Amino acid sequence: MKPYSKHIVVKILLGLITALSLGLLLYYAADIIKIMSSMDNFRAYIHSTGHWGPVMFILFQVLQIVVAPIPGEIVQVAGGYIYGAALGSFYTTVGLILGSAIAFYFTRFIGRDFVSRLLQKQNVKWMSFMQDERKFSIFLFIFFVVPGLPKDMLxxxxxxxxxxxxxFFTILLVGRLPWIIGSAAVGSTIQTQQYTVAIIISVIAVIGFVLGYIYKDKLINLFSRAEHANKTPKMEEIIEAVETKEAKENKETNKVISAVKAKAAPALNKSRDIATVKNKG
Structure with a gap:
C-alpha cells in the first residue's frame, strides 16, 4: 500500500471512531447532564463504579476538554470533593493531559480543515495573528494563567x-496547574465543611475570573502591540539578508580579482614577449 493510501485509510478510521464517539456521547447526553447536575450526584456516580471510579472521573475530565458544553469547573472542584485536594488535582491533571492530547493531535493531523472552518464561523479574530511560535507561546501562557478566558478552545x-x-503541553501544565489545584482545594474544603477557606479561595477565583473576562481584549491588544513593536525578523528574512550579504561580498571579491588581473596583465604580456624573443633566437 502506498504511503498516501495508508494516510487516507488512517484518516477514515479515525473519522469513523470520532463519529461513533460523538454518537455515543449524544445518546448518553441526558444521563451525563443528570450526573453533572450537582457534585453530590457526580460523587455518587463515581463511587457507584467502584474501582473504576478514578478512570471514570478522568474520562469526564477528558470529555470536558474535547466537548466544550461540559463545565470544567464542576469537574475540577468535584475532584477535590471526591478524592481530596492531592488526588483530585492528580486525576484532573491526567484527564487534562489526555483530553488536550486528543483535541490537539486530532486537529493537527485529521481535523485541521474542519476546526479552521468552525473557528471562522465563531469569528475568532483575536487568535488569527498568533502564527509565530515564540509569540504564540506567550499568548498561550497569558490565556492559561488568567481566569475567564476560553482555555479549551485554545x-x-x-x-x-x-x-x-x-x-504546548509544557505551557498548558504550567499555566493551568495552579488553578486545578485551587479548584480541587475548594472541593476538598467543601467536603470537609471548612467553608471559610472555601469561600476565600472561591472569592479570589471569582475576582480573577471577572478581571480576566473584562480585560482579556486589552491584554491581547497590549500584547499584540508590544510584539509588533519588538518584531523579530522571520527566518526567510534572515536567509535573504545572509544571501544578500554573501552576494555583495562575492561581488567585491570579483572586483578585487579583476583589478589584480588588470594590474598584472602588462607584466604578464611583457614576460610572454621576452619568452617569444628567446624562443626565436
Whole structure:
C-alpha cells in the first residue's frame, strides 16, 4: 500500500471512531447532564463504579476538554470533593493531559480543515495573528494563567499553528496547574465543611475570573502591540539578508580579482614577449 493510501485509510478510521464517539456521547447526553447536575450526584456516580471510579472521573475530565458544553469547573472542584485536594488535582491533571492530547493531535493531523472552518464561523479574530511560535507561546501562557478566558478552545487553535507539542503541553501544565489545584482545594474544603477557606479561595477565583473576562481584549491588544513593536525578523528574512550579504561580498571579491588581473596583465604580456624573443633566437 502506498504511503498516501495508508494516510487516507488512517484518516477514515479515525473519522469513523470520532463519529461513533460523538454518537455515543449524544445518546448518553441526558444521563451525563443528570450526573453533572450537582457534585453530590457526580460523587455518587463515581463511587457507584467502584474501582473504576478514578478512570471514570478522568474520562469526564477528558470529555470536558474535547466537548466544550461540559463545565470544567464542576469537574475540577468535584475532584477535590471526591478524592481530596492531592488526588483530585492528580486525576484532573491526567484527564487534562489526555483530553488536550486528543483535541490537539486530532486537529493537527485529521481535523485541521474542519476546526479552521468552525473557528471562522465563531469569528475568532483575536487568535488569527498568533502564527509565530515564540509569540504564540506567550499568548498561550497569558490565556492559561488568567481566569475567564476560553482555555479549551485554545487547544484546538494551538494545533493549527506551528508550535511544537512539547512546548504546548509544557505551557498548558504550567499555566493551568495552579488553578486545578485551587479548584480541587475548594472541593476538598467543601467536603470537609471548612467553608471559610472555601469561600476565600472561591472569592479570589471569582475576582480573577471577572478581571480576566473584562480585560482579556486589552491584554491581547497590549500584547499584540508590544510584539509588533519588538518584531523579530522571520527566518526567510534572515536567509535573504545572509544571501544578500554573501552576494555583495562575492561581488567585491570579483572586483578585487579583476583589478589584480588588470594590474598584472602588462607584466604578464611583457614576460610572454621576452619568452617569444628567446624562443626565436
Amino acid at each position: 487547544v484546538f487553535v494551538a494545533a493549527l499553528t506551528s508550535i511544537s507539542s512539547l512546548r
